[in-house]
Amino acid sequence: MLQMRTKSMRDACSEVICEIGRENTRIIAMQADQDKTFQLFKKNIPQRYIDPGIAEANMIGIAAGLALSGKIPYVTTIAGILTMRACEQIRDDVCYNKLPVRIVGHGAGISYGTLGTTHHAIEDLAMMRSIPNMTVIAPADAIETIKAIKTSVDYPGPIYIRIGTGEDPLVYEEGDSSRFQIGKPVVLREGDDVRIFGAGSCLAYALAAAEELQADGMEVGVTNVHTIKPLDEEFLLEQGTRARLIISVEEHNRLGGLGSALAEVFVGKVYCPMRVLGIPDVFSEVADREDLYTRYNLDASSIVRIVREFSRTV
């Protein structure tokens, strides 16, 4: 496993939520008996912080009520638990009512590693993106998390943002000033022999894989599709049409996530072969995150191996 620069997305989230909370008094932060993610807000703006206890469904309902009263609620707890336990509240109370509730799920994908299957979130993207009115964002790293959350404040309607847990690999340099726009994918690396579309922490490994494949003489492009919904179809089709092979990588079940979303765009329009990398529709196992990345072919060397095999067969 290659060494990556890392930075906690939850710590980044804590800083930025506190910062936007200071600037905008309509913001209310809610955390269901959790710390860290909204820790600084809790400490510095306690009057606008609500802990409803271990009651995720109630938390989302309350957030809907707050939004109906002119507030901009940011709510968080463990991604899988929040999106599953409170899925109906998210659908009915928040999305059906078209309310600006920002749902931050931490512990994206298999990032909770040894805590085990119940604490993983490999279905959240599928669930959240299938709800009308919902915007779904999976930032690449801590730096993009800050940009995504800053951008979310005034964005209309509900938003789901999934972030990692702790030692999340960095994709961007500290101080990166590139513009973040909800719905606008970012090309991290040019190359049309193979085009890798990714979201979240997977992108760090995709970039490392692309670098390694360069030695084979393969030009591998990497695109950060941080917004899973809505997708910029025109942009993605343009990229997909140019590529000779397409790979998608995500820390999610292969069913229903980024790969599925891209395939829905590409079907009947992009004719090159495509492989979807992700958890192969099994309950993710209990192991360290890095071991799980290897097991599910999401680490850099697995991506390299798969691209090589794939390019030989087509």
Place this chain on the structure above:
Amino acid sequence: MDDFLELKLRSEKIREWIIRMVVRAGKGHVTPAFSITDILVALYFDILRINPSDPGWEGRDRFVLSKGHGCLALYAVLAERGFFPTGVLGSFSQAGSPLGGHPDRSRCPGIDVSTGSLGHGLSIGAGMAWAGKFDSMDYHVVVLMGDGETDEGSIWEAAMFASHKGLDNLIGIVDRNRLQMTDATEKVLSLEPLFDRWHSFGWSVHEIDGHDFRQIEDSLNLAFSCHHGKPHLILAHTLKGKGVSFMENRPEWHMQIPNKDETARALEEIANRIDALRRSSHVADED
């Protein structure tokens, strides 16, 4: 003169609308609407601070129909109160109508929250009440729940939250008609002792006859004026199907639509009561 004559007449008019709406549409929940009709009439014609020409007015009292399937009563009340023309009521459940089988705030003026799935309204109301206190607004939030609806665990999560936060601007009403869709609440999943349960969750509980306007208004006025750091729960004993004798307390009428003969009998019962109310008021006036 009967203090509540106008409200009583209004309730009968609402029941008549409900019958006409479901007969025309061929669908709808009649009896769950009848049990809450008197409560809604008291709220919308006497208690709630609202402005039908400005439904989203910030200072308004909020109303959440957590038992969204009772919407027939709410639609008729909103129309009679002037939120939209009564002519719209005839479109109930038609394609494109603002009046669907459950209330939708994006389509129907006067609806504060879209509801349908049970167990959601009290959390939303608690959020509104918290925001009201935070903003030093003096509005109240009323959440009307079905008794069967309190099977849902989320209701009790919200009940804990509301008392923990001292949301005395939040008034829950439980429509205690003792029937849920398929059977008696006590047979499906016993709720008793319901008064004690709410009380033990830190709520100030008022038990009333939900068809007695004096009791409905007294309990609401008390709840609206008493800010003692506890949310209020009005446990309203009601009759499912109230107002049409052959529907009353009969689970099979939860979603049933009256046939031609039943419709005539239902409308006749309502008309007879309206006549009786008018006669009694004339007699009283002559005295």
